[in-house]
Amino acid sequence: MEERVAISVKNIRKNFKLPHERYTSLKQSAMHLFTRKGFTRFEALKDVSFEVMEGEFFGIVGRNGSGKSTLLKLLGGIYQPTSGRIAIHGSLSPFIELGVGFNPELSGRDNVFLNGAILGLSRKQIEEKYDDIVAFSELHEFMDQKLKNYSSGMQVRLAFSIAIQARSDILLIDEVLAVGDANFQQKCYNFFREMKREKRTIVFVSHDMNAIKDFCDRALLIQDGVVAAVGAPDRIINKYNRLNIVERKELESVEYAMDTANRWGSGDLVVKDVVTKLKGRPRKSFEPGEDITIEIKATVKRKVDQPIFGLIIKSPQGLRVMVTNTRLMGLKTKAYSRGETVTFSCSVKNIFSNGRYTISPGLADTDGNVFYDWIEDAAWFEVHNSDSNDGVVLPDHTLKVFVES
Numbered sequence: 249m250e251e252r253v254a255i256s257v258k259n260i261r262k263n264f265k266l267p268h269e270r271y272t273s274l275k276q277s278a279m280h281l282f283t284r285k286g287f288t289r290f291e292a293l294k295d296v297s298f299e300v301m302e303g304e305f306f307g308i309v310g311r312n313g314s315g316k317s318t319l320l321k322l323l324g325g326i327y328q329p330t331s332g333r334i335a336i337h338g339s340l341s342p343f344i345e346l347g348v349g350f351n352p353e354l355s356g357r358d359n360v361f362l363n364g365a366i367l368g369l370s371r372k373q374i375e376e377k378y379d380d381i382v383a384f385s386e387l388h389e390f391m392d393q394k395l396k397n398y399s400s401g402m403q404v405r406l407a408f409s410i411a412i413q414a415r416s417d418i419l420l421i422d423e424v425l426a427v428g429d430a431n432f433q434q435k436c437y438n439f440f441r442e443m444k445r446e447k448r449t450i451v452f453v454s455h456d457m458n459a460i461k462d463f464c465d466r467a468l469l470i471q472d473g474v475v476a477a478v479g480a481p482d483r484i485i486n487k488y489n490r491l492n493i494v495e496r497k498e499l500e501s502v503e504y505a506m507d508t509a510n511r512w513g514s515g516d517l518v519v520k521d522v523v524t525k526l527k528g529r530p531r532k533s534f535e536p537g538e539d540i541t542i543e544i545k546a547t548v549k550r551k552v553d554q555p556i557f558g559l560i561i562k563s564p565q566g567l568r569v570m571v572t573n574t575r576l577m578g579l580k581t582k583a584y585s586r587g588e589t590v591t592f593s594c595s596v597k598n599i600f601s602n603g604r605y606t607i608s609p610g611l612a613d614t615d616g617n618v619f620y621d622w623i624e625d626a627a628w629f630e631v632h633n634s635d636s637n638d639g640v641v642l643p644d645h646t647l648k649v650f651v652e653s
Contacts (some may be wrong), residue, residue, distance in 0.1 A: 307467035338417030510624030564603035
């Protein structure tokens with residue numbers, strides 16, 4: 249079956265004029281009414297071209313100020329390009345600035361009807377979907393309160409719950425869920441999985457590299473308004489994280505000599521060593537049922553506060569069979585000072601099948617947004633299991649065969 253293009257972007261440029269002088273009052277504006285105002289041209293996007301195929305989950309990543317949101321607003325028709333051409337094939341819903349059109353003086357219920365109308369839904373459609381909107385937002389007891397009394401997280405929950413009712417062919421999703429709590433974010437991600445199963449076309453801007461890896465078929469990296477790369481999510485994530493490396497002479501020390509082609513991070517906290525152990529002694533080979541201990545030693549290069557320590561274990565086929573970190577497990581860390589060595593230890597029962605497994609350690613800030621250090625496949629261990637099969641793991645289990653009477 250031939251793939252069809254859902255979004256085509258050709259040689260897009262977007263310029264903004266930034267005034268040299270800004271007047272903050274009517275009096276200042278009047279005094280300078282006949283003064284010639286100077287402008288600086290800012291090129292937010294420069295000759296950007298790419299295509300998104302029908303049914304594709306397409307990610308856009310880049311550092312703050314790279315042009316991601318400008319690009320999404322161009323796709324959504326909020327901005328017009330300075331030059332170039334954008335072609336959209338199908339109906340489109342932009343989840344870019346959720347809550348645009350909300351009236352803070354109206355109740356949550358009234359804003360559902362107001363915002364739904366802005367999204368193109370009829371009153372009858374909104375009435376039919378109202379219970380689903382409220383259920384998804386989990387704001388039953390607040391719907392009769394004025395919106396101005398809602399927290400920012402509550403407003404995002406309500407806005408997103410309304411927006412997903414507009415069943416368009418193409419969805420544009422910015423990093424609009426950052427203020428939602430963890431449970432609501434999970435509900436949103438479940439919605440994304442549903443859209444992916446339905447083969448809806450989705451363009452997703454995010455700083456969450458795990459979400460990009462989990463959902464996207466392809467991704468685009470934008471840097472300083474230019475497309476730096478387009479391709480498989482793993483490759484794009486690797487390139488994106490390399491952009492976040494802070495080059496410091498102090499990182500050229502022996503402690504940072506573990507550097508590989510698949511390493512990135514700011515370097516505030518760096519992995520010094522990764523060792524696998526059995527009963528306190530280093531081991532590389534393990535038998536079924538043994539407790540594998542993974543120790544990651546990290547050196548503090550610059551003071552960090554409540555960092556996240558984590559790791560991923562991948563199968564011989566490259567599948568992630570275990571992902572864990574201190575935040576996920578509810579383990580509190582503290583502030584660590586320059587020069588300290590911190591050890592992160594993880595113990596796991598060996599239920600793995602035969603083969604060589606790799607360990608990717610990761611150190612991040614307390615929000616998980618900035619990686620201090622990440623090393624893809626930094627270490628490995630082997631499993632020898634005589635009862636192995638084609639599965640990745642061999643958990644304890646029982647089988648029964650019986651005939652119903």
